[in-house]
Amino acid sequence: MDIADVEGLRPTAERVRETLFNWLAPRITGARCLDLFAGTGALGLEALSRGAASVVFVEKSAVAARQLEKNIDILVGALEGPPTAETIRADALDYLRSAPGAPFDIVFLDPPYAAGLLEETCRLLAGTRLLADDARVYLELDRKEAEPELPGGWQTEKNKTAGKVRYMLVQANRSD
Secondary structure (H helix, E strand, C coil): CCCCCCCCCCCCCHHHHHHHHHHHHHHHCCCEEEEECCCCCHHHHHHHHCCCCEEEEEECCHHHHHHHHHHHHHHHHHCCCCCEEEEEECCHHHHHHHCCCCCEEEEEECCCHHHCCHHHHHHHHHCCCCEEEEEEEEEEEECCCCCCCCCCCCEEEEEEEECCEEEEEEEECCCC
16 A cells, blocks of 8 residues: 655554454444545555445545545455445545435544544534444544543443554444
């Protein structure tokens, strides 16, 4: 996978991805996924390679989005019965405010650490119809940051640290 030269862009570490997808193993096959703040697309691409039915990648940077589309083309071309992958060049919060599309089974949230966007993103996500019943949301943040306050009804299932990263898997119940 090639990575675009964009300031602050960092793919989720391989050992973190391995743990995450072990957690998601029972629910990844056939899942509809949303990769907000997609960046390199490492999480969404991994989901596709492990049997997700579709991934919507939302990325604000034009440079990163172009590289991501190239990486998607390579991966999807190598898979049997190719899944659906769509790249949307937009700000993740604006995307959530417009609340398009059908519900997602799995949502990946890995915003730039210094931006402090996790709580607001979770709050916006909880207020949309983008979460399927029994959806899971992956959160990644700097280990030094406090855990984000989760919307009502959301429950932390897994919570680990690795190096400088804290990562969590949350059961996200819709608030509607």
